[in-house]
Amino acid sequence: MDVSRREFLKLSTAIAGAMVLPACTLNTARQTQDGYYYELTAEPATAELVPGYQTDVLGFSGQIPAPTIRCRQGEKVTIRFTNKLNEPTTIHWHGLRIPIEMDGVPFLSQPPIMPGETFVYEFTPPDAGTFWYHPHMNSVVQLGMGLVGAIVVEEAEPVQFDxxxxxxxxxxxxxxxxxxxxxxxxxxxxxxxxxxxxxxxxxxxxxxxxxxxxxxxxxxxxxxxxxxxxxxxxxxxxxxxxxxxxxxxxxxxxxxxxxxxxxxxxxxxxxxxxxxxxxxxxxxxxxxxxxxxxxxxxGSDLVPGKLIPSIPLNPIPAPDLANAEVRHFVFEWEGAVTPASANGKTVPKFWLMNKRAWEGMSKANIPAPLASLEQGKTYIFDLKNVTQYHHPIHLHGHTFTVLEMDGKPVEPFHTDTVLLGKNGHAKAAFVADNPGRWMYHCHVIEHMKTGLMGYIEVA
Missing domain, CATH: 2.60.40.420 (Cupredoxins -  blue copper proteins)
Known part of the structure; x- marks a missing residue:
């Protein structure tokens, strides 16, 4: 059960000090003078997904659907996360422009959170909107079995929907x-x-x-x-x-x-x-x-004919297109199965980004970045899908301004994930203003798992 938007606004404005959100939202959820505070777990659970039958799942705080985390633009949120799985995990906050230490990619931005360990995520979201959270380890299984949830960042100035x-x-x-x-x-x-x-x-x-x-x-x-x-x-x-x-x-x-x-x-x-x-x-x-x-x-006492509330734009840095540097990325099919690994299991690799398949990483082995970018500079990513299958291309830590889709100019819009259809082509600009090593991948999880992933470095 989620806290409704109206309830959230009412609670947020009624109590300036501390407040307690309903217990069904999260194990612990409250607003303090230092921002919003949550406790969250990842753990095995059961859920009735098909009516009349129980299924073993993985759930945030043991729940399907996962708890919706609510916070506010420009205010700090703290999530104290405990791993109750029998394997390592992390949490990535999809779409949020936050510091690299909080991005939730194992080895690249933080050590894996081992079973029984607790990690505290703290960040101040600069953007309001609908985002979500999920692990970035053993993603096919952990996401596939239920570790997915919404994070809603309310606007700094409340926007009144009913x-x-x-x-x-x-x-x-x-x-x-x-x-x-x-x-x-x-x-x-x-x-x-x-x-x-x-x-x-x-x-x-x-x-x-x-x-x-x-x-x-x-x-x-x-x-x-x-x-x-x-x-x-x-x-x-x-x-x-x-x-x-x-x-x-x-x-x-x-x-x-x-x-x-x-x-x-x-x-x-x-x-x-x-x-x-x-x-x-x-x-x-x-x-x-x-x-x-x-x-x-x-039935209600509301009357028809309301205008759609105006939602303020997020403070996405305006790209300097006149001085932008273009980087080209081609997403294509390799079509191979690698030889068996040391434990005898085959490791399929099907997808390439600029002729490279993601080779994985560990604490002692971080591959070279797909691109090294200068902090503060504007870049245009020229994205080409030369396959017949769709690829939603996601960049961590930044927000694209899409300029073209399939060779045609579009009214610029902001996104963190550009959907490339069959033989699709897009041009997307952004200011590389967030230093760190940022994962860059297709969000079809199996495509990511079998090669379509890498990272860019901003320094």
Missing amino acids: AEQVMLLKHWHLDEQGRWKQLMVPRLSARMGTPGEWGTVNGKHEPTYELPQHAMTRLRLANVDNTITYPIAVEGIQAWIVAIDGNPVREPMKLEQHKIGPGMRLDLAVEAPAAGQAFQVVQMKGRFAFPMATFRSV
């Missing part, structure tokens, strides 16, 4: 009795990835939510799937895009259909219909719509 719903979109690799199937099939890893078969929103198959009639509602969608790209549409009501990947757009845009690849987010504004009426968020497959969640309106 209602809100966080929606974590995920397909699980389960059969009809909730038993696990293979999370990764190598021959599929060399294509689009291994898709799950049981679709859920917040761990429920086709859930129904209630909204007050005429409530101006913010829907925060996050694709936390290992593999699947969701073409999102809304049926039964007009929806408006108000933010892409955590970053507000300058003017709301009518939603027709919008693709969100793994790791990507989409914020929509809708005015709930009159009591008794409903609308659906759907996934498009060609011309056919498949329901993901239904929203039904119930």
Whole structure:
């Protein structure tokens, strides 16, 4: 259960000193004079994903869906994280421009958090929006079995919607009795990835939510799937895009259909219909719509005709395009299986970034970066996908300003993950203002696992 946006705003403004959020949100969650404080674990648990059956899962604080962490732009948040798994893990805060020490990539930014150990993440988010969190170790298994959650950063000056719903979109690799199937099939890893078969929103198959009639509602969608790209549409009501990947757009845009690849987010504004009426968020497959969640309106004293609240833009540094340096990145297929490793297991490598497959790393072996960038300088990344499969390309610690998609100029927009379709091409600029070694990879987890990953160094 999440704290609603209205409840969060009410609690945040009513008590300036300390406050206690509902216990169902996290083990411990409170606001203090030093910012927001949470306690979080990763641990084995069970969940009823397929109705009538229990499935062994991995859950943040043992929960599916994971607790939604809420904090505020420009205010410190502290997450005291304890690893209760039987293997090492970390947490990466996807989309947040935070110091490298808090980025959650093992060896590159922090030591792995061993079983039983606690690590304290502390950062002050400069941007408001919809983000998410997940491990960056044994990612196929840890994400695939449930270690995914939302982090919502409220605007520094409250933006007043009447209602809100966080929606974590995920397909699980389960059969009809909730038993696990293979999370990764190598021959599929060399294509689009291994898709799950049981679709859920917040761990429920086709859930129904209630909204007050005429409530101006913010829907925060996050694709936390290992593999699947969701073409999102809304049926039964007009929806408006108000933010892409955590970053507000300058003017709301009518939603027709919008693709969100793994790791990507989409914020929509809708005015709930009159009591008794409903609308659906759907996934498009060609011309056919498949329901993901239904929203039904119930009686309230709200009246129709509200304007969509204005959401301030995030303080993304403006790129100096006149003096930008262009760096080229080509994402392609290698199509090979490496020889067996020392323990006799084959290690598949299918994908290349600039003719390099990610070779892995350890404390004593950090590979060379894909690119070394000068701190404070503007760069344009020219991204080319020369394969027939989609690649959502994610850069840690920075936010892109997308300039072109598939050879055509676009109204510039901000994102941390650029979705390249079949033979797709994009140009994205950013100011390399955050020093560190930043992971840079495809967010189809199997593509990342089998070669499509590296890092850039900013110094």
